[in-house]
């Protein structure tokens with residue numbers, strides 16, 4: 001049973017910087033006055049200020065959907081500032097800092113809201129989507145609006161492509177059509193001009209060119225044609241986000 005529609009029993013906010021295509025999310029419980037931040041940008045002052053515009057929720061958790069390659073995560077700094085026990089990340093993220101490791105199917109409760117972690121390897125091996133209250137899916141870079149996240153920033157693009165194909169078709173597309181999706185990037189991937197900030201599983205199933213390939217070979221062809229250049233310095237960004245090199249930018 002979905003809990004979507006206009007009468008949300010919880011607080012849900014997209015936090016977008018005007019100068020960035022990245023989106024941070026805040027999920028808050030009206031019941032407990034607590035909230036969780038997902039994929040915070042490095043400018044955590046901005047994230048915290050934006051999160052508190054609509055509520056005075058106490059930040060009790062922070063999640064990174066995956067090890068980012070295109071921007072430096074603010075999750076560690078947020079955890080430090082709010083004295084959180086760690087950053088929720090997938091169990092094999094390889095991060096060198098304190099994480100709270102979770103695996104596929106793990107459920108995190110925030111008041112009466114349920115956040116279910118869905119492991120969706122492909123864009124990265126440690127990627128997780130988060131299903132909030134069975135109605136809103138934070139898709140990270142696994143599913144974008146009209147596209148999917150790139151697979152060429154890891155070790156083996158073909159293997160990543162096959163994994164992403166399986167994550168999309170065996171996990172996300174098995175969700176109901178009316179589940180809303182909320183990606184980490186707006187206007188990324190093939191479709192730099194995308195302006196919408198949300199979609200649904202049903203709309204993507206029907207409209208997304210990334211979901212029409214009928215097999216892994218066709219999908220790999222789609223995933224290796226017409227992409228914008230790789231993010232500059234992405235290998236150093238991955239190292240920073242894993243905690244392999246120091247970062248003290250507060």
Ligand SMILES: [Fe+2]
Nearest residue numbers: 068069141149
């Ligand atoms: Fe990413």
